[in-house]
Amino acid sequence: MNENQKVEDTLLQDATRYAREVGEQIVSFMKKPLRIQEKKNVSDLVTEVDLLSERILQERITSDYPEHWMMSEETDGSLRNAHEAFLLPQTGYGWIIDPIDGTTNFIHGFPHFAISIGIVKDEQLVCGVVYNPITNELYCARRGHGAYLNGRLIQVDSESQLEHALLATGFQADDWRPNSPVIEQIGRFTGKSRSVRIVGAASLDLCLVASGKLTGFWHEGLYPWDVAAGVLIIQEAGGRVTNREGSPFRLSDNSLVASNGSIHQTLLSFL
Incomplete structure (x- = not known):
């Protein structure tokens, strides 16, 4: 294993740890009243749990990887140039996070939402973690090393029709x-x-x-x-x-x- 592989293996382990920690916090709020804000309309929502989850992720990443850049939905979601940012050269490691993907499902107790953490290096995806804390399903991948669900190798289906x-x-x-x-x-x-x-x-x-x-x-x-x-x-x-x-x-x-x-x-x- 070369030095880059060691670094990215550690990044994936840490991203997994962060996702599980945030997942515990999210689950603890499931039966509590939520403060819900509308960002743009009645279907575009954010709760204090989204903001708490984002803050935990940002604090962990900033503490462990102060030299890395970050992009996150609740911090950067109001930027119209969220896509355009990736038209420019992006150097070094960066973390792209969604503290709760599927906020409307979360609000309604529908068990299809996740913490999503993608890591890039010089514009190339190198690590990914998607964790559903309700079903305890953790999907992850590292570039060149396959994709896994709770430690089990996964593959796409073979359907051709x-x-x-x-x-x-x-x-x-x-x-x-x-x-x-x-x-x-x-x-x-x-x-x-x-x-x-x-x-x-x-x-x-x-x-x-x-x-x-x-x-x-x-x-x-x-x-x-x-x-x-x-x-x-x-x-x-x-x-x-x-x-x-x-x-x-x-x-x-x-x-x-x-x-x-x-x-x-x-x-x-x-x-």
């Missing part, structure tokens, strides 16, 4: 409205795929593709903190991730299409 594929998508808060383009996209798959699910946490949806429970996933308007960890986990599980035009996915993209690889071109053609 769209008609047998279970797919998923999601809405950004601003897109939850009549005549949304996502509704029209779902309509294209009606009767052509096995079904389409909308469960509301992109980081976990990507991990479901990585572990073979879903065959494909697409989403418009995601941000780097939504996908950084999940993209690496899919890639290390043998899947494919592009933008809607079919080019390899970059964190500067705002469209994402992920699959087991076998149905990818078909998925792109329907979109």
Whole structure:
């Protein structure tokens, strides 16, 4: 194991530890009244638990890795240039975190939300952790070393026919409205795929593709903190991730299409 591999192995171990610590805090709030704020509309929400989780992650990372940069949803989410930041050269190690991906699910006690931590070096994804503290499912990956669920190696499924594929998508808060383009996209798959699910946490949806429970996933308007960890986990599980035009996915993209690889071109053609 060379020096870079040792460093990244330690980074993954620490990211896992941080995610589990934050998960314990999140679970402790599940039965307590929550203070809920609307950021933009009734579907775009933040709670004091999001902010607490973010603060814990920031404190741990800053203490252990003061030379690393960070991007986080609640701190940087108001920036219109969250994607554009990745059009510029990014040097060194950086942490891209979502303290609770799926806040609306969390508020309603729906057990599909996660802490997402992606780590990049010189613009390349090197580590990813996605942790659902309710189900105690921890997905992780390190570049070149496979993807795992609770220590077990995972792979994408081998389905090659769209008609047998279970797919998923999601809405950004601003897109939850009549005549949304996502509704029209779902309509294209009606009767052509096995079904389409909308469960509301992109980081976990990507991990479901990585572990073979879903065959494909697409989403418009995601941000780097939504996908950084999940993209690496899919890639290390043998899947494919592009933008809607079919080019390899970059964190500067705002469209994402992920699959087991076998149905990818078909998925792109329907979109």
